[in-house]
Amino acid sequence: MSNLNKKEIIILGGGISGLATAWYLHKAGISFKLIEKEEETGGVISSQKAKETVFDFGPNSLRDHDGFIRELAEEAGLKDDIIQISEAFKTRFIVRNRELQRLTPSVKTLATTEVxxxxxxxxxxxxxxIPKGETEDESVGAFLERRIGKEAVEYLVDPVFSGIYAGDIFKMSKYEILPKLAETENKFGSLVMGMFRSKREKSEIKPMILTFKKGIQQLTNAVTEKLSAHILNEEVINLKKIRSGFEVKTDAGTHQASTVITCLPAYTLCSIMSEFNPELSQTLGKIDYAPMLSTQVIFNKKDIEFPESGFGFLVPRKENIRLLGAIWKSSIFPELTSEGKLHYTLMAGGAHDRSILSSPVEKIEEAIVQEFSELMGISANPTVIKSKLWTKAIPQFQVGYGRIRNEITKSEQENQGLYVGGNYRWGVSVPDCVKGAKELVNDVLL
Incomplete structure (x- = not known):
């Protein structure tokens, strides 16, 4: 059993949210302990190397808008390991009638595309x-169908948000997923008119899409190494309020502190808070998570006649194809692929295909690799197929999610010293979580 100093902060969860929170506390000189049940930190950030090719089974790239990722990476000693995405990322493809249709960010392409x-x-x-809609929350699908039409939603909006959130756009909240567009409609009555009339925010930070020489996990590994003296590999069983603050019970003992920052997934926090705060526990239990299967495939370059380069392709659900999409990893980050090989990441599952939880992975692999090969015109067999199933991959921000946010905020206000963070609070991307962690630590230090 270990008893922590009452002034020390306890962080629950060692995913990117918990690690980033720990890092910013460390920079501020604040004493803390981070409790993570797995020996390997990082949560769904998972990278492996096989014969000079890097597999990322979680996030495949990081879109760093505000510079926080680069700042964290440099502080963790990875400045020279940052790899910027190639120009190929500007070209993407959407499947229509089982054919890949090119899309690039230009008015001309939108006018000429067969998507x-x-x-x-x-x-x-x-x-x-189009008349302005009501101000109450509605689904992303309903909102954009009103604004730009059904077909554009089916072939542009649906595949994009299925790729990012693995979600159902007719359940996802417009205020959570598209807050600026929702605000634009409320203010100007039109998305297009709002774009012309709104002042664009200028930033001195140049956005960058990046990865690292050993994959995304190199970032979490580097931060973990620097914070290793503060990390306890224990499983949290229970959290309760005591007179002096909070008591955290784990499978190895009991810890006390005046401040607890939880970055555990909602479904885990739901369980350990059931006695301490049953109302919040019930609220957290309502947050849905979509499953995802990440499948890495490698082909011999000489066996494939496909001259196109690009980020990859996305598949609208209307196409009735199981595959959600594919990232052409060797095109966007050629440095991470063995010479003479082509590497692709295939995605399946999501809110529309929860049967991946009950189907044998081998059968799903066979189906999606066949679909991928047909769409790409590939007759050769891959030399490597490797998958990782995430049973609860991405939290779903469904219509009415604002009520969940309000319940979490209320609980924090009623229990001074308790802070709730993580991707279901801050956003699903790694940059969202790093930014959220930085802002949370600033609040703690006030």
Whole structure:
């Protein structure tokens, strides 16, 4: 049994949210302990190396808008290990009628692409003349179907958000997923008119999409190594309020502190708070998580005649294909792939396909590799197929999620010294979690 100093802070959970929180406390000179049940930190950030090719089974790239990721990486000693994405990322593909259709970020491409019919393009142009909707929350699908039309939602919006959130756009909250667009409609009555009339925020930080020489996990490994003296490999069993603060019971003992910052997943926190705060426990239990299967495939370059380069492709659910999409890893980060090989990350599962939880992984692999090969025109067999199943991969920000946020905030206010963080609070991306951790630590230090 170990008893921590009452002034010490306890962090629960060693995913990127917990690690980033620990890092910022460490920088501020604040004493803390981080409790993580797994020997390997990082949560769903998972990288492996096989014959000079790096597999990322979780996030495949980091979109660093505000510079926090680069700052953290440099402080952790990874400045020289940062790899910037290639120009290929600007070209993406959407599947329509089982064929890949090119998309690039330009008005010309949107006008000429075969992803949308002429009728759908005309409907999108009518957006400024569509009446403003009500201000209450609604789904992303319903919101954008009103604004830009059904076909554009089916072939542009659905695949994009399925790729990012693995979610159902007709359940996802517009205020959670598209807060700026929702605000634009409320303020200007039109998304297009709002874009013209809104002042663009200027930033001195140049955005960058990046990874590391050993994959995304190199970041969490580096932070973990520097904080190793503060990390306890124990499983949290129970959290309760005591007179002097909080008591954390683990499978190895009991710890006390005046401040607890939890970055555990909602479904885990739900369990350990059931006695201490049953109301919040019930609220956390309502947060849905979508499963994901990440499948890495490698082909011999000489066996494939596919001259295109790009980020990859996404598949609209309307296409009735199990595959959600594919990232052309050797195209966007060629430094991470063995010479003479082509590496792709295939994605399956999500809110629309929870059967991946009950189907044998080998059967799913066979199905999605076949779909991928047909879409890419590949007749050769891959030399490597390796998968990782995440049973609870991505929290779903569904319509009405604001009520969940309010309950969490209320609980923090009623229990001074308790802070709740993590991707279901801050956003699903790694940069969201790092930024959220930095802001939380600033609040703690006030």
């Amino acid at each position: 949308l019919s002429v009728k759908a393009k005309v409907r999108m142009l009518a957006e400024p003349f």
